[in-house]
Amino acid sequence: MNMKKSTVACPHCGNSVVWQKESKFRPFCSERCKLIDTGNWVLGKYSVIAEDNLNDEESK
Helix, strand or coil, rough: CCCCEEEEEEECCCCEEEEECCCCCCCCCCCHHHHHHHHHHCCCCCCCCCHHHHHHHHHC
16 A cells, blocks of 8 residues: 655744654754754744633633
C-alpha cells in the first residue's frame, strides 16, 4: 500500500516538514526554529486572546 506522507509548513521559517513520529521537532523543521518560537513566547511577542467576560460571573 502506497501511503502519501502528510507535510506541514514550519511555523517559523515555512520549510516543509513531514508529519510523522520520526520528525523530532514537528511541527518545526529544526531545533533552531523550535527554540526561536519558544523564545518569542517568553518575550511576549505572542499572546492568546481571552474573552473579557469569562470571569464576570465569578467576580460578582
